[in-house]
Amino acid sequence: MEAGETLVLLGRSGSGKTTALKMVNGLLLPSAGEVSIEGVRTTAWDLIRLRRRIGYVIQEAGLFPHFTVAANVGLIPRLEGWPSHEIDTRVQDLLTQIGLPPAQFTTRYPRELSGGQRQRVGVARALAANPPLLLLDEPFGALDPVTRVELQQQFLDLRDKLGKTALLVTHDVREALLLGTRLGVLHHGRLVFLGGRTEFLQADEPEVRAFHTCLSDSWKDRM
Amino acid sequence: MSSFLAREIFDLTLEHLFLVGLSIGIAAALAIPVGILLTRRALLQRWVLGFANVMQTVPSLALFGFLIPLPFLGGIGKHTAIVALVLYALLPILRNTLTGILGVDPAVRESAVAMGMTGRQLLWEVELPLAARTILAGLRIATVTTIGTATIAAAIGGGGLGVFIFRGLASVDTTLLLAGAVPAALIAMAADRGLEWVEQKLSPV
Numbered sequence: 257m258e259a260g261e262t263l264v265l266l267g268r269s270g271s272g273k274t275t276a277l278k279m280v281n282g283l284l285l286p287s288a289g290e291v292s293i294e295g296v297r298t299t300a301w302d303l304i305r306l307r308r309r310i311g312y313v314i315q316e317a318g319l320f321p322h323f324t325v326a327a328n329v330g331l332i333p334r335l336e337g338w339p340s341h342e343i344d345t346r347v348q349d350l351l352t353q354i355g356l357p358p359a360q361f362t363t364r365y366p367r368e369l370s371g372g373q374r375q376r377v378g379v380a381r382a383l384a385a386n387p388p389l390l391l392l393d394e395p396f397g398a399l400d401p402v403t404r405v406e407l408q409q410q411f412l413d414l415r416d417k418l419g420k421t422a423l424l425v426t427h428d429v430r431e432a433l434l435l436g437t438r439l440g441v442l443h444h445g446r447l448v449f450l451g452g453r454t455e456f457l458q459a460d461e462p463e464v465r466a467f468h469t470c471l472s473d474s475w476k477d478r479m
Numbered sequence: 480m481s482s483f484l485a486r487e488i489f490d491l492t493l494e495h496l497f498l499v500g501l502s503i504g505i506a507a508a509l510a511i512p513v514g515i516l517l518t519r520r521a522l523l524q525r526w527v528l529g530f531a532n533v534m535q536t537v538p539s540l541a542l543f544g545f546l547i548p549l550p551f552l553g554g555i556g557k558h559t560a561i562v563a564l565v566l567y568a569l570l571p572i573l574r575n576t577l578t579g580i581l582g583v584d585p586a587v588r589e590s591a592v593a594m595g596m597t598g599r600q601l602l603w604e605v606e607l608p609l610a611a612r613t614i615l616a617g618l619r620i621a622t623v624t625t626i627g628t629a630t631i632a633a634a635i636g637g638g639g640l641g642v643f644i645f646r647g648l649a650s651v652d653t654t655l656l657l658a659g660a661v662p663a664a665l666i667a668m669a670a671d672r673g674l675e676w677v678e679q680k681l682s683p684v
Contacts, residue, residue, distance in 0.1 A: 281593055283589065283592060283593055303595075304595045304596075304597055305595070306595075307592070307593055307594065307595035308594070308595035310593075312590065312593040312594065314586065314589070314590060314593075316586060317590075318586040318587055318589065318590030319587075319590075320587060320590075320591070320604075320605060321584075321587065321609070322608050322609060331594055332594055332595065335594070335595060335596065335600065381594075
């Protein structure tokens with residue numbers, strides 16, 4: 257991956273896209289081949305250190321139900337031993353950036369939030385320690401269509417502002433085209449396509465064509 | 480005479496509380512760490528739970544009897560009673576510790592690992608707080624049953640409120656039976672309510 261890009265891995269359920277993502281932060285280790293982060297194989301990294309340098313967002317956010325919003329967002333900075341006033345400032349900052357006023361939200365628990373708000377908190381938590389790389393596993397999958405579009409737009413704004421490198425996994429081809437600077441298509445655990453948006457729309461590979469059929473006419477006109 | 484009885488009820492109640500308190504304390508100190516360990520060692524689960532299950536099925540009077548001839552653990556007196564009560568209390572605490580920790584939402588556990596928590600942080604910051612309610616429920620079941628079972632301790636010289644019950648049975652004296660049974664029932668109810676309250680206070684989820 258190149259710094260600053262958003263690589264979207266597109267694939268059907270069971271195509272191996274989540275597995276690929278989990279290999280990046282060492283939740284899974286490769287049984288053959290290797291995955292390197294910053295030039296070092298994941299099997300050689302101290303996994304705790306590695307994971308704290310990578311933001312991780314999953315569907316339904318995976319927030320800690322017994323932590324307040326502030327404690328959830330400030331988790332990695334706290335694990336990293338930041339002084340508490342810096343954590344507070346960082347949490348306030350991030351909540352403001354993702355559109356959840358701190359005065360209202362810091363002391364709430366995840367169960368008191370809507371799905372979209374939880375997902376925003378999940379994104380803020382991933383950004384908290386300012387990691388160079390973000391991993392997102394179907395981050396907007398469980399949301400209603402309107403909220404999804406809002407959060408996708410917010411993701412684009414944040415990405416452009418913060419200049420993060422991101423690896424995002426989805427089965428939604430429209431999301432892939434909207435968010436990805438580069439797209440990869442996985443099929444039965446193999447990468448069958450890798451390239452930019454235009455190349456994706458013109459590609460002749462059967463699995464890519466299968467995804468083309470899910471696109472609306474306005475996209476097809478651009479093919 | 481009746482003030483003499485009141486005095487004895489008071490003493491035996493204290494003795495009963497001591498038996499139960501110490502037994503539950505030891506059982507919890509054993510079963511909670513072992514339960515945590517078992518969540519990391521799936522192969523051991525069957526063996527240890529099997530042992531605790533068997534202990535639970537031995538009729539209580541018989542278990543007290545079996546312990547008498549054993550060296551160190553057995554004999555006549557309080558320590559034998561405590562050993563038996565500990566063995567009985569293990570299962571509910573052990574099982575609930577295991578259920579509580581294994582019941583933590585896998586997505587939450589995975590995101591804790593993905594955030595770079597160490598094994599120890601995962602345990603103390605995520606698993607135990609989220610399992611606390613279930614573990615405490617196990618402790619509550621163990622406590623309430625032990626309060627009842629501890630009345631049998633008197634059969635092997637363990638003392639406690641069972642002294643009245645055995646004496647009442649031997650002399651067909653309902654007053655003595657009640658002098659043992661009523662305080663034991665009251666203690667059990669109070670413990671149940673008290674621990675229920677703690678359970679609700681403890682966890683925000």
